[in-house]
Amino acid sequence: MEVVYYYDANAGYCPVKTYLAKYRITKKDTIKKKNYKIKILSNVNAKIEHVVQNCGNPTPPISSKLSGYDYFEIKHRKDTNILIRIFYFRYENKTVLLNALEKPDNYDTKKEKRKIDKQLEITKEYKNKFIKNPKLYEKYK
Amino acid sequence: MKNINKKNKNIDAMDEAREKKKFQEYTKDANLRIRLAVEVYNARRSLDISQQKLAKEISSTQKVVSKIENADVNIGIDLLFRISEKLNFNSSILGRIFAQDIQVLFFPLRESADSSLLETKKKNSILNNSVII
Numbered sequence: 001m002e003v004v005y006y007y008d009a010n011a012g013y014c015p016v017k018t019y020l021a022k023y024r025i026t027k028k029d030t031i032k033k034k035n036y037k038i039k040i041l042s043n044v045n046a047k048i049e050h051v052v053q054n055c056g057n058p059t060p061p062i063s064s065k066l067s068g069y070d071y072f073e074i075k076h077r078k079d080t081n082i083l084i085r086i087f088y089f090r091y092e093n094k095t096v097l098l099n100a101l102e103k104p105d106n107y108d109t110k111k112e113k114r115k116i117d118k119q120l121e122i123t124k125e126y127k128n129k130f131i132k133n134p135k136l137y138e139k140y141k
Numbered sequence: 142m143k144n145i146n147k148k149n150k151n152i153d154a155m156d157e158a159r160e161k162k163k164f165q166e167y168t169k170d171a172n173l174r175i176r177l178a179v180e181v182y183n184a185r186r187s188l189d190i191s192q193q194k195l196a197k198e199i200s201s202t203q204k205v206v207s208k209i210e211n212a213d214v215n216i217g218i219d220l221l222f223r224i225s226e227k228l229n230f231n232s233s234i235l236g237r238i239f240a241q242d243i244q245v246l247f248f249p250l251r252e253s254a255d256s257s258l259l260e261t262k263k264k265n266s267i268l269n270n271s272v273i274i
Contacts, residue, residue, distance in 0.1 A: 022154075024152055035163055038158050038163045041155055041158040043212075045158075045159075045168065046175060047175065050175050060182060062211075077214075
């Protein structure tokens with residue numbers, strides 16, 4: 001099974017790849033900061049690999065199906081109160097990473113909820129676009 | 142929510158991070174936590190107990206149990222012991238978590254207090270290259 005990033009042709013980027021780029025190690029980073037970024041990326045990678053080992057199927061507790069949507073999510077706790085959510089779905093022999101976002105634990109406000117709902121709808125669109133054109137992807141090495 | 146930096150569009154941070162030495166080390170730790178998470182989740186579900194109830198029985202909180210099941214936390218040996226006791230982890234489950242052949246000798250020792258049994262099992266484990274707890 002192959003893992004790929006969904007490529008959004010209109011925007012000209014892969015949403016998940018672009019999201020992960022915020023954890024890119026730069027020269028300015030201290031050793032502590034570098035290790036923190038590597039840790040997040042390695043943990044996310046391990047969870048993606050775990051999903052792939054299970055043929056891209058949702059495997060609780062590491063990945064689960066979203067209620068009301070026909071795609072799955074991988075969750076990773078970045079900090080004590082911030083959760084990284086990576087949405088994916090399985091298409092033929094591919095695990096397609098569609099979108100990613102950060103959810104604060106205390107998102108009681110309507111504004112935060114609206115933002116997350118909007119992202120879930122955008123992810124749904126990404127999935128439909130990919131199904132229409134399955135060449136819209138970049139390889140996840 | 143999304144602040145897209147144009148410079149970041151074509152950067153593969155994951156690929157760059159893979160080249161770092163620490164990446165493999167952290168991946169190994171993450172895989173161990175994932176294996177523990179899967180076993181705790183499966184055992185808890187098969188015993189049909191809630192995270193809340195398990196938390197109470199291991200003198201912890203539901204949030205900690207949730208973090209363990211999401212492979213987001215590195216737990217101490219004392220908590221691992223309490224969890225394995227409550228969820229009746231046997232040697233094969235512990236073996237799967239640690240990716241090693243583990244023989245648990247607590248129970249035969251408690252029951253029979255037969256030191257010769259321990260010696261025999263120790264000899265066997267050395268021959269089999271396994272770990273004794």
